[in-house]
Amino acid sequence: MTALLLEKIVKRFDTTTILRQLNLLVQEGQVYGLLGANGAGKSTLIHLIMGFLYPDSGRIEVFGKTPTAMHGQIGYLPERLRYHTHCSAREYLTAMGNFAGMRGASLTSRINDLLELVGLTEAADRRMRNYSKGMTQRVGIAQALLSDPQLLLIDEPSSGLDPQGQLEMRDLLLDLRSHGHTILICSHQLDEIEAVCNRVGILVHGAIAAETDLAQLTGTNGVVITLKETPTDALDFALRSIDPSIVRDDRFITVPENSPTLQGRLLQLLLDEGYTVASLQPSLGNLRDLYLHVVSGKEPPAEMQPQAPLAILDSLLAGEEQQ
Ligand SMILES: Nc1ncnc2c1ncn2[C@@H]1O[C@H](COP(=O)(O)OP(=O)(O)OP(=O)(O)O)[C@@H](O)[C@H]1O
Structure with a gap:
C-alpha cells in the first residue's frame, strides 16, 4: 500500500x-x-x-x-526537540501521552514497551538532565512512537x-x-x-x-550502458559469456568493473548484435558518489531519474493485475 x-x-x-x-x-x-x-x-x-x-x-x-x-x-522527531530535562523519561513520556489523550494502564504499558524498545528501561526514572545526547534522542524516538x-x-x-x-x-x-x-x-x-x-x-x-x-547501488565503480532498444534474452547469454558479473535490467546494462578492455568487448558485442547505445555513464556505485554527482547539478543515470508518482502507481497496479 x-x-x-x-x-x-x-x-x-x-x-x-x-x-x-x-x-x-x-x-x-x-x-x-x-x-x-x-x-x-x-x-x-x-x-x-x-x-x-x-x-x-x-x-x-x-x-x-x-x-x-x-x-x-504520524509520529515526528524534529531535528531539535526541547525536553523538560528536570523530569525522567518516564515522566516526560507520560506527560506527552496525556497531552495526546492517552491515559491509565494502557499508557503505562505502552511506555514500558517503548522504553524497552529504545533501550532505556534501566534509566527510565533518572532525570533526563543526566542523560547523554544519544539517550535523549532515543527518548525522542519513543515520544514519536507513543501513539503507534x-x-x-x-x-x-x-x-x-x-x-x-x-x-x-x-x-x-x-x-x-x-x-x-x-x-x-x-x-x-x-x-x-x-x-x-x-x-x-x-x-x-x-x-x-x-x-x-x-x-541497486552496487558498491563498485563500474559503468552503466543504456540501450535504445529493449534487448532479447539471447543478449543475456552473450553478456554472461563476456563476464558473469555483468547485469542487465531492461535497457540498462551494469558493468561492475570499469575496465577499458571489458568495455571494449562489450561495446563490440552490442554493435555486432545490432543494438544502439544511448549512453554510457559511471554507475555511481555508492551513495556518496551519487549524492555528489547529483547535488553538483549533473543528471543522474537514467534508471535513477524519478518518475511521477502516478506513473509509478500505474506500473505497480499493472504488476498486481498480472499476478
Ligand atoms: N517559515 C519560514 N519562513 C521563511 N523561510 C523559511 C521558513 N522555513 C524555512 N525557510 C527557508 O526555506 C529553506 C529550506 O529550509 P529547510 O529547513 O526546509 O531546509 P533543510 O533542507 O531542512 O536544511 P538543513 O539540512 O540545514 O536542516 C531555507 O532557505 C530556509 O531559510
Missing part, C-alpha cells in the same frame, strides 16, 4: 520557491532516506506532511488521507551524536525497520542512510533529482 504520496508540491516562503513540483512516493514498510544540502527544503517537506504548513499547490496523501485527517497518526503511528518522520536522528550514539541510533532504526515501520528519515549522514534505508531520494533545487533502491 502507498504510505505517502506527494504530487507536484510547490511551496514558497514569500517570493522564494523552496519546493518546485516535488513528487515523492513511499510504500508501506519502506524506510526512505531523504538527502539534500543545507537549506534544500527537507524540514519544510516534513512540516508539510505533518500538516504544520500547507503547500501552495499540489497533493499530499498519507495512507490515502490528508495530513489533517491523519492528525495523531502509521508513519514516522525523523529529522536528523544522529545530529550531534558521538560515534557510539550514532551506532546506537542506527541499531534502533534498523530495529524499527525490522518491525515493519514506515519511516521517512532526513539526514546528512550518508553511511546512516545507506545502513538503515531501503530507498533514497536526493532533493536538489526543490525536487527529487535522483531516487534509487539502496540495493
Whole structure:
C-alpha cells in the first residue's frame, strides 16, 4: 500500500520557491532516506506532511488521507526537540501521552514497551538532565512512537551524536525497520542512510533529482550502458559469456568493473548484435558518489531519474493485475 504520496508540491516562503513540483512516493514498510544540502527544503517537506504548513499547490496523501485527517497518526522527531530535562523519561513520556489523550494502564504499558524498545528501561526514572545526547534522542524516538503511528518522520536522528550514539541510533532504526515501520528519515549522514534505508531520494533545487533502491547501488565503480532498444534474452547469454558479473535490467546494462578492455568487448558485442547505445555513464556505485554527482547539478543515470508518482502507481497496479 502507498504510505505517502506527494504530487507536484510547490511551496514558497514569500517570493522564494523552496519546493518546485516535488513528487515523492513511499510504500508501506519502506524506510526512505531523504538527502539534500543545507537549506534544500527537507524540514519544510516534513512540516508539510505533518500538516504544520500547507503547500501552495499540489497533493499530499498519507495512507490515502490528508495530513489533517491523519492528525495523531504520524509520529515526528524534529531535528531539535526541547525536553523538560528536570523530569525522567518516564515522566516526560507520560506527560506527552496525556497531552495526546492517552491515559491509565494502557499508557503505562505502552511506555514500558517503548522504553524497552529504545533501550532505556534501566534509566527510565533518572532525570533526563543526566542523560547523554544519544539517550535523549532515543527518548525522542519513543515520544514519536507513543501513539503507534502509521508513519514516522525523523529529522536528523544522529545530529550531534558521538560515534557510539550514532551506532546506537542506527541499531534502533534498523530495529524499527525490522518491525515493519514506515519511516521517512532526513539526514546528512550518508553511511546512516545507506545502513538503515531501503530507498533514497536526493532533493536538489526543490525536487527529487535522483531516487534509487539502496540495493541497486552496487558498491563498485563500474559503468552503466543504456540501450535504445529493449534487448532479447539471447543478449543475456552473450553478456554472461563476456563476464558473469555483468547485469542487465531492461535497457540498462551494469558493468561492475570499469575496465577499458571489458568495455571494449562489450561495446563490440552490442554493435555486432545490432543494438544502439544511448549512453554510457559511471554507475555511481555508492551513495556518496551519487549524492555528489547529483547535488553538483549533473543528471543522474537514467534508471535513477524519478518518475511521477502516478506513473509509478500505474506500473505497480499493472504488476498486481498480472499476478
Ligand atoms: N517559515 C519560514 N519562513 C521563511 N523561510 C523559511 C521558513 N522555513 C524555512 N525557510 C527557508 O526555506 C529553506 C529550506 O529550509 P529547510 O529547513 O526546509 O531546509 P533543510 O533542507 O531542512 O536544511 P538543513 O539540512 O540545514 O536542516 C531555507 O532557505 C530556509 O531559510
